[in-house]
Amino acid sequence: MKIKAGQVALVTGGASGIGLGMATRFAELGLKLVLADRDEDRLASAAAQFEREGVTVLAVPTDVSDPSGMERLRDLVCERLGTVDILCNNAGVVSPFRPLWTNPLEDWQRVVDVNMWGVIHGIRMFVPAMVEAGRGHVVNTASMAGLGVIPSNGIYNATKHAVVSLSETLRADLDGGGHDIGVTVLCPGLVETDINSDPAIAALIPEGSVFLKPDDVARQVVAAIERNQLYLATNAGSDALIRMRQDRVMQEAGQPL
Ligand SMILES: NC(=O)c1ccc[n+]([C@@H]2O[C@H](COP(=O)([O-])OP(=O)(O)OC[C@H]3O[C@@H](n4cnc5c(N)ncnc54)[C@H](O)[C@@H]3O)[C@@H](O)[C@H]2O)c1
Structure with missing residues:
Protein backbone atom coordinates (compact mmCIF):
# COMPACT_ATOMS: atom_id res chain seq x y z
CA MET A 1 0.00 0.00 0.00
CA LYS A 2 1.26 3.44 -0.79
CA ILE A 3 1.48 5.45 2.42
CA LYS A 4 -0.12 8.89 2.02
CA ALA A 5 -0.66 11.92 4.24
CA GLY A 6 -4.09 11.91 5.86
CA GLN A 7 -4.26 8.14 6.36
CA VAL A 8 -4.85 6.80 9.88
CA ALA A 9 -2.29 4.60 11.67
CA LEU A 10 -3.17 2.83 14.91
CA VAL A 11 -0.28 1.61 17.07
CA THR A 12 -0.75 -0.49 20.21
CA GLY A 13 2.08 -0.13 22.69
CA GLY A 14 2.52 3.22 20.97
CA THR A 24 6.84 9.05 14.96
CA ARG A 25 7.72 7.91 11.44
CA PHE A 26 4.05 7.78 10.42
CA ALA A 27 3.54 11.31 11.82
CA GLU A 28 6.52 12.54 9.80
CA LEU A 29 4.77 11.18 6.72
CA GLY A 30 1.61 13.16 7.54
CA LEU A 31 -0.53 10.35 8.93
CA LYS A 32 -3.08 10.78 11.73
CA LEU A 33 -2.31 8.68 14.79
CA VAL A 34 -4.21 6.50 17.18
CA LEU A 35 -2.02 5.52 20.13
CA ALA A 36 -3.25 2.75 22.42
CA ASP A 37 -1.23 1.84 25.48
CA ARG A 38 -1.92 0.76 29.04
CA ASP A 39 0.74 3.13 30.43
CA GLU A 40 -1.44 6.21 30.80
CA ASP A 41 1.33 8.65 31.81
CA ARG A 42 3.61 7.78 28.93
CA LEU A 43 0.67 7.76 26.56
CA ALA A 44 -0.38 11.25 27.64
CA SER A 45 3.14 12.62 27.27
CA ALA A 46 3.65 11.02 23.84
CA ALA A 47 0.29 12.39 22.67
CA ALA A 48 1.08 15.88 24.02
CA GLN A 49 4.38 15.91 22.14
CA PHE A 50 2.68 14.92 18.86
CA GLU A 51 -0.02 17.56 19.39
CA ARG A 52 2.63 20.24 19.92
CA GLU A 53 4.02 19.23 16.53
CA GLY A 54 0.58 19.66 14.93
CA VAL A 55 -0.11 15.95 14.48
CA THR A 56 -3.72 14.74 14.77
CA VAL A 57 -3.60 12.16 17.55
CA LEU A 58 -6.18 10.15 19.41
CA ALA A 59 -4.67 8.62 22.55
CA VAL A 60 -6.72 5.88 24.16
CA PRO A 61 -5.60 4.18 27.38
CA THR A 62 -6.10 0.51 26.47
CA ASP A 63 -5.12 -2.91 27.70
CA VAL A 64 -4.85 -4.97 24.51
CA SER A 65 -5.59 -8.18 26.41
CA ASP A 66 -9.02 -6.88 27.46
CA PRO A 67 -11.67 -7.63 24.80
CA SER A 68 -14.08 -4.95 26.02
CA GLY A 69 -11.29 -2.34 26.10
CA MET A 70 -10.41 -3.23 22.51
CA GLU A 71 -14.08 -2.92 21.49
CA ARG A 72 -14.18 0.52 23.10
CA LEU A 73 -11.01 1.46 21.18
CA ARG A 74 -12.58 0.33 17.90
CA ASP A 75 -15.78 2.28 18.55
CA LEU A 76 -13.90 5.46 19.49
CA VAL A 77 -11.67 5.26 16.43
CA CYS A 78 -14.64 4.63 14.16
CA GLU A 79 -16.51 7.60 15.64
CA ARG A 80 -13.59 10.07 15.60
CA LEU A 81 -11.46 9.06 12.61
CA PHE A 97 14.03 -16.48 31.78
CA ARG A 98 13.62 -19.98 33.23
CA PRO A 99 13.19 -23.58 32.02
CA LEU A 100 9.81 -24.05 30.36
CA TRP A 101 8.31 -26.41 32.92
CA THR A 102 9.10 -24.08 35.84
CA ASN A 103 7.10 -21.07 34.63
CA PRO A 104 4.28 -20.15 37.02
CA LEU A 105 0.77 -20.17 35.60
CA GLU A 106 0.43 -16.39 36.14
CA ASP A 107 3.39 -15.75 33.80
CA TRP A 108 1.86 -17.96 31.10
CA GLN A 109 -1.44 -16.15 31.38
CA ARG A 110 0.01 -12.63 31.53
CA VAL A 111 2.31 -13.03 28.52
CA VAL A 112 -0.12 -15.04 26.36
CA ASP A 113 -2.87 -12.51 27.17
CA VAL A 114 -0.83 -9.56 25.90
CA ASN A 115 1.40 -11.01 23.18
CA MET A 116 -1.08 -13.41 21.57
CA TRP A 117 -4.58 -12.28 22.57
CA GLY A 118 -3.61 -8.63 22.05
CA VAL A 119 -2.86 -9.38 18.39
CA ILE A 120 -5.97 -11.53 18.03
CA HIS A 121 -8.18 -8.76 19.43
CA GLY A 122 -6.53 -6.21 17.13
CA ILE A 123 -7.31 -8.39 14.12
CA ARG A 124 -10.87 -9.09 15.31
CA MET A 125 -11.61 -5.44 15.95
CA PHE A 126 -10.05 -3.70 12.96
CA VAL A 127 -9.64 -6.08 10.02
CA PRO A 128 -13.40 -6.42 9.28
CA ALA A 129 -13.63 -2.66 8.54
CA MET A 130 -10.49 -2.89 6.38
CA VAL A 131 -12.10 -5.72 4.40
CA GLU A 132 -15.22 -3.61 3.98
CA ALA A 133 -13.13 -0.64 2.82
CA GLY A 134 -11.07 -2.97 0.59
CA ARG A 135 -7.73 -1.51 1.67
CA ALA A 145 11.87 -15.42 18.85
CA GLY A 146 8.96 -16.15 16.49
CA LEU A 147 11.28 -17.63 13.86
CA GLY A 148 13.63 -19.49 16.19
CA VAL A 149 14.04 -20.33 19.83
CA ILE A 150 15.68 -18.39 22.66
CA PRO A 151 16.48 -20.95 25.39
CA SER A 152 14.68 -20.46 28.72
CA ASN A 153 12.33 -17.95 27.07
CA GLY A 154 9.59 -20.45 26.24
CA ILE A 155 6.47 -18.41 26.93
CA TYR A 156 7.74 -15.50 24.84
CA ASN A 157 8.94 -17.83 22.06
CA ALA A 158 5.54 -19.56 21.92
CA THR A 159 3.58 -16.30 21.77
CA LYS A 160 5.83 -14.84 19.08
CA HIS A 161 5.55 -18.03 16.99
CA ALA A 162 1.78 -17.58 17.35
CA VAL A 163 2.07 -14.02 16.02
CA VAL A 164 4.03 -15.27 12.98
CA SER A 165 1.38 -17.91 12.34
CA LEU A 166 -1.51 -15.46 12.78
CA SER A 167 0.15 -13.12 10.29
CA GLU A 168 0.82 -15.84 7.73
CA THR A 169 -2.75 -17.09 8.02
CA LEU A 170 -4.19 -13.58 7.80
CA ARG A 171 -2.21 -13.00 4.63
CA ALA A 172 -3.37 -16.32 3.16
CA ASP A 173 -7.00 -15.61 4.08
CA LEU A 174 -6.88 -12.14 2.52
CA ASP A 175 -5.10 -13.24 -0.65
CA GLY A 176 -7.38 -13.64 -3.61
CA GLY A 177 -10.22 -11.72 -1.91
CA GLY A 178 -9.86 -8.80 -4.28
CA HIS A 179 -8.82 -6.40 -1.50
CA ASP A 180 -5.73 -4.28 -1.30
CA ILE A 181 -4.86 -5.34 2.26
CA GLY A 182 -1.29 -6.22 3.10
CA VAL A 183 0.22 -7.98 6.10
CA THR A 184 3.70 -7.70 7.60
CA VAL A 185 5.08 -9.68 10.50
CA LEU A 186 7.78 -7.60 12.13
CA CYS A 187 10.57 -9.76 13.56
CA PRO A 188 13.12 -7.54 15.27
CA GLY A 189 16.29 -8.76 16.92
CA LEU A 190 17.69 -6.56 19.67
CA VAL A 191 16.29 -3.03 19.73
CA GLU A 192 17.16 -0.31 22.24
CA THR A 193 13.92 -0.12 24.27
CA ASP A 194 12.70 -0.53 27.83
CA ILE A 195 11.84 -4.18 27.27
CA ASN A 196 15.57 -5.00 27.49
CA SER A 197 16.27 -2.70 30.41
CA ASP A 198 15.21 -5.18 33.11
CA PRO A 199 18.58 -6.07 34.74
CA ALA A 200 17.74 -9.80 34.70
CA ILE A 201 17.23 -9.68 30.91
CA ALA A 202 20.08 -7.24 30.25
CA ALA A 203 22.46 -9.65 32.02
CA LEU A 204 21.63 -12.40 29.49
CA ILE A 205 22.43 -10.30 26.41
CA PRO A 206 25.96 -11.14 25.19
CA GLU A 207 28.47 -8.34 25.49
CA GLY A 208 29.07 -6.50 22.23
CA SER A 209 25.57 -7.25 20.88
CA VAL A 210 24.38 -4.68 18.36
CA PHE A 211 21.05 -2.98 19.07
CA LEU A 212 18.95 -1.17 16.49
CA LYS A 213 17.14 2.03 17.43
CA PRO A 214 13.33 2.16 17.21
CA ASP A 215 13.65 4.62 14.32
CA ASP A 216 15.77 2.11 12.31
CA VAL A 217 12.98 -0.42 12.74
CA ALA A 218 10.27 2.13 11.87
CA ARG A 219 11.94 3.05 8.59
CA GLN A 220 12.07 -0.61 7.59
CA VAL A 221 8.40 -1.03 8.55
CA VAL A 222 7.42 1.83 6.23
CA ALA A 223 9.34 0.22 3.35
CA ALA A 224 7.79 -3.19 4.10
CA ILE A 225 4.26 -1.73 4.07
CA GLU A 226 4.89 -0.09 0.71
CA ARG A 227 6.29 -3.35 -0.72
CA ASN A 228 3.66 -5.53 1.02
CA GLN A 229 6.49 -7.62 2.44
CA LEU A 230 5.19 -10.41 4.68
CA TYR A 231 8.33 -11.17 6.70
CA LEU A 232 10.44 -8.31 8.04
CA ALA A 233 13.53 -9.35 10.02
CA THR A 234 15.16 -6.04 10.83
CA ASN A 235 18.55 -6.89 12.30
CA ALA A 236 21.72 -7.88 10.46
CA GLY A 237 22.45 -11.60 10.80
CA SER A 238 18.79 -12.62 11.07
CA ASP A 239 19.02 -14.60 7.84
CA ALA A 240 21.72 -16.89 9.29
CA LEU A 241 19.54 -17.68 12.33
CA ILE A 242 16.53 -18.44 10.12
CA ARG A 243 18.61 -20.60 7.79
CA MET A 244 20.05 -22.63 10.69
CA ARG A 245 16.56 -23.68 11.73
CA GLN A 246 15.33 -24.30 8.18
CA ASP A 247 18.39 -26.44 7.45
CA ARG A 248 17.77 -28.57 10.52
CA VAL A 249 14.08 -29.00 9.65
CA MET A 250 14.99 -30.01 6.10
CA GLN A 251 17.73 -32.39 7.27
CA GLU A 252 15.64 -34.15 9.87
CA ALA A 253 12.05 -33.80 8.66
CA GLY A 254 12.63 -33.60 4.94
CA GLN A 255 13.90 -37.17 4.69
CA PRO A 256 11.27 -39.72 5.75
CA LEU A 257 12.87 -42.85 7.24
N1 LIG B 1 13.15 -4.36 21.98
C1 LIG B 1 13.48 -5.53 21.44
O1 LIG B 1 14.66 -5.93 21.47
C2 LIG B 1 12.41 -6.37 20.78
C3 LIG B 1 12.83 -7.44 19.97
C4 LIG B 1 11.87 -8.22 19.35
C5 LIG B 1 10.53 -7.94 19.51
N2 LIG B 1 10.15 -6.89 20.30
C6 LIG B 1 8.70 -6.65 20.43
O2 LIG B 1 8.44 -5.29 20.12
C7 LIG B 1 7.21 -4.90 20.73
C8 LIG B 1 7.39 -3.55 21.38
O3 LIG B 1 8.29 -3.67 22.47
P1 LIG B 1 9.42 -2.59 22.79
O4 LIG B 1 10.72 -3.26 22.64
O5 LIG B 1 9.15 -1.35 22.07
O6 LIG B 1 9.21 -2.43 24.37
P2 LIG B 1 8.61 -1.24 25.23
O7 LIG B 1 8.46 -1.82 26.60
O8 LIG B 1 9.39 -0.01 25.05
O9 LIG B 1 7.16 -1.01 24.59
C9 LIG B 1 6.07 -1.85 24.82
C10 LIG B 1 4.84 -0.97 25.00
O10 LIG B 1 3.71 -1.84 25.10
C11 LIG B 1 2.89 -1.36 26.16
N3 LIG B 1 2.09 -2.48 26.68
C12 LIG B 1 2.52 -3.57 27.35
N4 LIG B 1 1.48 -4.34 27.67
C13 LIG B 1 0.37 -3.73 27.18
C14 LIG B 1 -1.01 -4.04 27.18
N5 LIG B 1 -1.47 -5.13 27.80
N6 LIG B 1 -1.86 -3.21 26.56
C15 LIG B 1 -1.41 -2.08 25.95
N7 LIG B 1 -0.12 -1.72 25.94
C16 LIG B 1 0.75 -2.54 26.54
C17 LIG B 1 3.86 -0.82 27.20
O11 LIG B 1 3.22 0.07 28.11
C18 LIG B 1 4.89 -0.14 26.30
O12 LIG B 1 4.54 1.20 26.03
C19 LIG B 1 6.84 -6.03 21.68
O13 LIG B 1 5.84 -6.83 21.08
C20 LIG B 1 8.12 -6.83 21.81
O14 LIG B 1 7.89 -8.18 22.13
C21 LIG B 1 11.05 -6.10 20.93
Whole structure:
Protein backbone atom coordinates (compact mmCIF):
# COMPACT_ATOMS: atom_id res chain seq x y z
CA MET A 1 0.00 0.00 0.00
CA LYS A 2 1.26 3.44 -0.79
CA ILE A 3 1.48 5.45 2.42
CA LYS A 4 -0.12 8.89 2.02
CA ALA A 5 -0.66 11.92 4.24
CA GLY A 6 -4.09 11.91 5.86
CA GLN A 7 -4.26 8.14 6.36
CA VAL A 8 -4.85 6.80 9.88
CA ALA A 9 -2.29 4.60 11.67
CA LEU A 10 -3.17 2.83 14.91
CA VAL A 11 -0.28 1.61 17.07
CA THR A 12 -0.75 -0.49 20.21
CA GLY A 13 2.08 -0.13 22.69
CA GLY A 14 2.52 3.22 20.97
CA ALA A 15 3.68 5.12 24.05
CA SER A 16 7.26 3.86 23.98
CA GLY A 17 9.97 1.91 22.17
CA ILE A 18 9.28 0.42 18.76
CA GLY A 19 5.62 1.49 18.84
CA LEU A 20 6.54 5.11 19.50
CA GLY A 21 9.22 4.87 16.79
CA MET A 22 6.63 3.68 14.23
CA ALA A 23 4.16 6.38 15.32
CA THR A 24 6.84 9.05 14.96
CA ARG A 25 7.72 7.91 11.44
CA PHE A 26 4.05 7.78 10.42
CA ALA A 27 3.54 11.31 11.82
CA GLU A 28 6.52 12.54 9.80
CA LEU A 29 4.77 11.18 6.72
CA GLY A 30 1.61 13.16 7.54
CA LEU A 31 -0.53 10.35 8.93
CA LYS A 32 -3.08 10.78 11.73
CA LEU A 33 -2.31 8.68 14.79
CA VAL A 34 -4.21 6.50 17.18
CA LEU A 35 -2.02 5.52 20.13
CA ALA A 36 -3.25 2.75 22.42
CA ASP A 37 -1.23 1.84 25.48
CA ARG A 38 -1.92 0.76 29.04
CA ASP A 39 0.74 3.13 30.43
CA GLU A 40 -1.44 6.21 30.80
CA ASP A 41 1.33 8.65 31.81
CA ARG A 42 3.61 7.78 28.93
CA LEU A 43 0.67 7.76 26.56
CA ALA A 44 -0.38 11.25 27.64
CA SER A 45 3.14 12.62 27.27
CA ALA A 46 3.65 11.02 23.84
CA ALA A 47 0.29 12.39 22.67
CA ALA A 48 1.08 15.88 24.02
CA GLN A 49 4.38 15.91 22.14
CA PHE A 50 2.68 14.92 18.86
CA GLU A 51 -0.02 17.56 19.39
CA ARG A 52 2.63 20.24 19.92
CA GLU A 53 4.02 19.23 16.53
CA GLY A 54 0.58 19.66 14.93
CA VAL A 55 -0.11 15.95 14.48
CA THR A 56 -3.72 14.74 14.77
CA VAL A 57 -3.60 12.16 17.55
CA LEU A 58 -6.18 10.15 19.41
CA ALA A 59 -4.67 8.62 22.55
CA VAL A 60 -6.72 5.88 24.16
CA PRO A 61 -5.60 4.18 27.38
CA THR A 62 -6.10 0.51 26.47
CA ASP A 63 -5.12 -2.91 27.70
CA VAL A 64 -4.85 -4.97 24.51
CA SER A 65 -5.59 -8.18 26.41
CA ASP A 66 -9.02 -6.88 27.46
CA PRO A 67 -11.67 -7.63 24.80
CA SER A 68 -14.08 -4.95 26.02
CA GLY A 69 -11.29 -2.34 26.10
CA MET A 70 -10.41 -3.23 22.51
CA GLU A 71 -14.08 -2.92 21.49
CA ARG A 72 -14.18 0.52 23.10
CA LEU A 73 -11.01 1.46 21.18
CA ARG A 74 -12.58 0.33 17.90
CA ASP A 75 -15.78 2.28 18.55
CA LEU A 76 -13.90 5.46 19.49
CA VAL A 77 -11.67 5.26 16.43
CA CYS A 78 -14.64 4.63 14.16
CA GLU A 79 -16.51 7.60 15.64
CA ARG A 80 -13.59 10.07 15.60
CA LEU A 81 -11.46 9.06 12.61
CA GLY A 82 -13.29 6.41 10.57
CA THR A 83 -11.34 3.48 9.18
CA VAL A 84 -7.81 2.56 10.17
CA ASP A 85 -5.43 2.35 7.20
CA ILE A 86 -2.43 0.92 9.06
CA LEU A 87 -2.92 -1.29 12.10
CA CYS A 88 0.17 -2.06 14.19
CA ASN A 89 -0.49 -4.78 16.77
CA ASN A 90 2.72 -4.09 18.63
CA ALA A 91 2.18 -4.11 22.42
CA GLY A 92 4.20 -6.87 24.04
CA VAL A 93 5.76 -8.03 27.30
CA VAL A 94 8.47 -10.48 28.35
CA SER A 95 8.62 -13.08 31.09
CA PRO A 96 11.53 -14.07 33.35
CA PHE A 97 14.03 -16.48 31.78
CA ARG A 98 13.62 -19.98 33.23
CA PRO A 99 13.19 -23.58 32.02
CA LEU A 100 9.81 -24.05 30.36
CA TRP A 101 8.31 -26.41 32.92
CA THR A 102 9.10 -24.08 35.84
CA ASN A 103 7.10 -21.07 34.63
CA PRO A 104 4.28 -20.15 37.02
CA LEU A 105 0.77 -20.17 35.60
CA GLU A 106 0.43 -16.39 36.14
CA ASP A 107 3.39 -15.75 33.80
CA TRP A 108 1.86 -17.96 31.10
CA GLN A 109 -1.44 -16.15 31.38
CA ARG A 110 0.01 -12.63 31.53
CA VAL A 111 2.31 -13.03 28.52
CA VAL A 112 -0.12 -15.04 26.36
CA ASP A 113 -2.87 -12.51 27.17
CA VAL A 114 -0.83 -9.56 25.90
CA ASN A 115 1.40 -11.01 23.18
CA MET A 116 -1.08 -13.41 21.57
CA TRP A 117 -4.58 -12.28 22.57
CA GLY A 118 -3.61 -8.63 22.05
CA VAL A 119 -2.86 -9.38 18.39
CA ILE A 120 -5.97 -11.53 18.03
CA HIS A 121 -8.18 -8.76 19.43
CA GLY A 122 -6.53 -6.21 17.13
CA ILE A 123 -7.31 -8.39 14.12
CA ARG A 124 -10.87 -9.09 15.31
CA MET A 125 -11.61 -5.44 15.95
CA PHE A 126 -10.05 -3.70 12.96
CA VAL A 127 -9.64 -6.08 10.02
CA PRO A 128 -13.40 -6.42 9.28
CA ALA A 129 -13.63 -2.66 8.54
CA MET A 130 -10.49 -2.89 6.38
CA VAL A 131 -12.10 -5.72 4.40
CA GLU A 132 -15.22 -3.61 3.98
CA ALA A 133 -13.13 -0.64 2.82
CA GLY A 134 -11.07 -2.97 0.59
CA ARG A 135 -7.73 -1.51 1.67
CA GLY A 136 -5.26 -1.30 4.53
CA HIS A 137 -2.17 -2.88 6.02
CA VAL A 138 -1.64 -4.90 9.21
CA VAL A 139 1.75 -4.96 10.94
CA ASN A 140 2.02 -7.53 13.73
CA THR A 141 5.08 -7.27 15.95
CA ALA A 142 6.54 -10.73 16.57
CA SER A 143 10.29 -11.12 17.12
CA MET A 144 13.19 -13.25 15.98
CA ALA A 145 11.87 -15.42 18.85
CA GLY A 146 8.96 -16.15 16.49
CA LEU A 147 11.28 -17.63 13.86
CA GLY A 148 13.63 -19.49 16.19
CA VAL A 149 14.04 -20.33 19.83
CA ILE A 150 15.68 -18.39 22.66
CA PRO A 151 16.48 -20.95 25.39
CA SER A 152 14.68 -20.46 28.72
CA ASN A 153 12.33 -17.95 27.07
CA GLY A 154 9.59 -20.45 26.24
CA ILE A 155 6.47 -18.41 26.93
CA TYR A 156 7.74 -15.50 24.84
CA ASN A 157 8.94 -17.83 22.06
CA ALA A 158 5.54 -19.56 21.92
CA THR A 159 3.58 -16.30 21.77
CA LYS A 160 5.83 -14.84 19.08
CA HIS A 161 5.55 -18.03 16.99
CA ALA A 162 1.78 -17.58 17.35
CA VAL A 163 2.07 -14.02 16.02
CA VAL A 164 4.03 -15.27 12.98
CA SER A 165 1.38 -17.91 12.34
CA LEU A 166 -1.51 -15.46 12.78
CA SER A 167 0.15 -13.12 10.29
CA GLU A 168 0.82 -15.84 7.73
CA THR A 169 -2.75 -17.09 8.02
CA LEU A 170 -4.19 -13.58 7.80
CA ARG A 171 -2.21 -13.00 4.63
CA ALA A 172 -3.37 -16.32 3.16
CA ASP A 173 -7.00 -15.61 4.08
CA LEU A 174 -6.88 -12.14 2.52
CA ASP A 175 -5.10 -13.24 -0.65
CA GLY A 176 -7.38 -13.64 -3.61
CA GLY A 177 -10.22 -11.72 -1.91
CA GLY A 178 -9.86 -8.80 -4.28
CA HIS A 179 -8.82 -6.40 -1.50
CA ASP A 180 -5.73 -4.28 -1.30
CA ILE A 181 -4.86 -5.34 2.26
CA GLY A 182 -1.29 -6.22 3.10
CA VAL A 183 0.22 -7.98 6.10
CA THR A 184 3.70 -7.70 7.60
CA VAL A 185 5.08 -9.68 10.50
CA LEU A 186 7.78 -7.60 12.13
CA CYS A 187 10.57 -9.76 13.56
CA PRO A 188 13.12 -7.54 15.27
CA GLY A 189 16.29 -8.76 16.92
CA LEU A 190 17.69 -6.56 19.67
CA VAL A 191 16.29 -3.03 19.73
CA GLU A 192 17.16 -0.31 22.24
CA THR A 193 13.92 -0.12 24.27
CA ASP A 194 12.70 -0.53 27.83
CA ILE A 195 11.84 -4.18 27.27
CA ASN A 196 15.57 -5.00 27.49
CA SER A 197 16.27 -2.70 30.41
CA ASP A 198 15.21 -5.18 33.11
CA PRO A 199 18.58 -6.07 34.74
CA ALA A 200 17.74 -9.80 34.70
CA ILE A 201 17.23 -9.68 30.91
CA ALA A 202 20.08 -7.24 30.25
CA ALA A 203 22.46 -9.65 32.02
CA LEU A 204 21.63 -12.40 29.49
CA ILE A 205 22.43 -10.30 26.41
CA PRO A 206 25.96 -11.14 25.19
CA GLU A 207 28.47 -8.34 25.49
CA GLY A 208 29.07 -6.50 22.23
CA SER A 209 25.57 -7.25 20.88
CA VAL A 210 24.38 -4.68 18.36
CA PHE A 211 21.05 -2.98 19.07
CA LEU A 212 18.95 -1.17 16.49
CA LYS A 213 17.14 2.03 17.43
CA PRO A 214 13.33 2.16 17.21
CA ASP A 215 13.65 4.62 14.32
CA ASP A 216 15.77 2.11 12.31
CA VAL A 217 12.98 -0.42 12.74
CA ALA A 218 10.27 2.13 11.87
CA ARG A 219 11.94 3.05 8.59
CA GLN A 220 12.07 -0.61 7.59
CA VAL A 221 8.40 -1.03 8.55
CA VAL A 222 7.42 1.83 6.23
CA ALA A 223 9.34 0.22 3.35
CA ALA A 224 7.79 -3.19 4.10
CA ILE A 225 4.26 -1.73 4.07
CA GLU A 226 4.89 -0.09 0.71
CA ARG A 227 6.29 -3.35 -0.72
CA ASN A 228 3.66 -5.53 1.02
CA GLN A 229 6.49 -7.62 2.44
CA LEU A 230 5.19 -10.41 4.68
CA TYR A 231 8.33 -11.17 6.70
CA LEU A 232 10.44 -8.31 8.04
CA ALA A 233 13.53 -9.35 10.02
CA THR A 234 15.16 -6.04 10.83
CA ASN A 235 18.55 -6.89 12.30
CA ALA A 236 21.72 -7.88 10.46
CA GLY A 237 22.45 -11.60 10.80
CA SER A 238 18.79 -12.62 11.07
CA ASP A 239 19.02 -14.60 7.84
CA ALA A 240 21.72 -16.89 9.29
CA LEU A 241 19.54 -17.68 12.33
CA ILE A 242 16.53 -18.44 10.12
CA ARG A 243 18.61 -20.60 7.79
CA MET A 244 20.05 -22.63 10.69
CA ARG A 245 16.56 -23.68 11.73
CA GLN A 246 15.33 -24.30 8.18
CA ASP A 247 18.39 -26.44 7.45
CA ARG A 248 17.77 -28.57 10.52
CA VAL A 249 14.08 -29.00 9.65
CA MET A 250 14.99 -30.01 6.10
CA GLN A 251 17.73 -32.39 7.27
CA GLU A 252 15.64 -34.15 9.87
CA ALA A 253 12.05 -33.80 8.66
CA GLY A 254 12.63 -33.60 4.94
CA GLN A 255 13.90 -37.17 4.69
CA PRO A 256 11.27 -39.72 5.75
CA LEU A 257 12.87 -42.85 7.24
N1 LIG B 1 13.15 -4.36 21.98
C1 LIG B 1 13.48 -5.53 21.44
O1 LIG B 1 14.66 -5.93 21.47
C2 LIG B 1 12.41 -6.37 20.78
C3 LIG B 1 12.83 -7.44 19.97
C4 LIG B 1 11.87 -8.22 19.35
C5 LIG B 1 10.53 -7.94 19.51
N2 LIG B 1 10.15 -6.89 20.30
C6 LIG B 1 8.70 -6.65 20.43
O2 LIG B 1 8.44 -5.29 20.12
C7 LIG B 1 7.21 -4.90 20.73
C8 LIG B 1 7.39 -3.55 21.38
O3 LIG B 1 8.29 -3.67 22.47
P1 LIG B 1 9.42 -2.59 22.79
O4 LIG B 1 10.72 -3.26 22.64
O5 LIG B 1 9.15 -1.35 22.07
O6 LIG B 1 9.21 -2.43 24.37
P2 LIG B 1 8.61 -1.24 25.23
O7 LIG B 1 8.46 -1.82 26.60
O8 LIG B 1 9.39 -0.01 25.05
O9 LIG B 1 7.16 -1.01 24.59
C9 LIG B 1 6.07 -1.85 24.82
C10 LIG B 1 4.84 -0.97 25.00
O10 LIG B 1 3.71 -1.84 25.10
C11 LIG B 1 2.89 -1.36 26.16
N3 LIG B 1 2.09 -2.48 26.68
C12 LIG B 1 2.52 -3.57 27.35
N4 LIG B 1 1.48 -4.34 27.67
C13 LIG B 1 0.37 -3.73 27.18
C14 LIG B 1 -1.01 -4.04 27.18
N5 LIG B 1 -1.47 -5.13 27.80
N6 LIG B 1 -1.86 -3.21 26.56
C15 LIG B 1 -1.41 -2.08 25.95
N7 LIG B 1 -0.12 -1.72 25.94
C16 LIG B 1 0.75 -2.54 26.54
C17 LIG B 1 3.86 -0.82 27.20
O11 LIG B 1 3.22 0.07 28.11
C18 LIG B 1 4.89 -0.14 26.30
O12 LIG B 1 4.54 1.20 26.03
C19 LIG B 1 6.84 -6.03 21.68
O13 LIG B 1 5.84 -6.83 21.08
C20 LIG B 1 8.12 -6.83 21.81
O14 LIG B 1 7.89 -8.18 22.13
C21 LIG B 1 11.05 -6.10 20.93
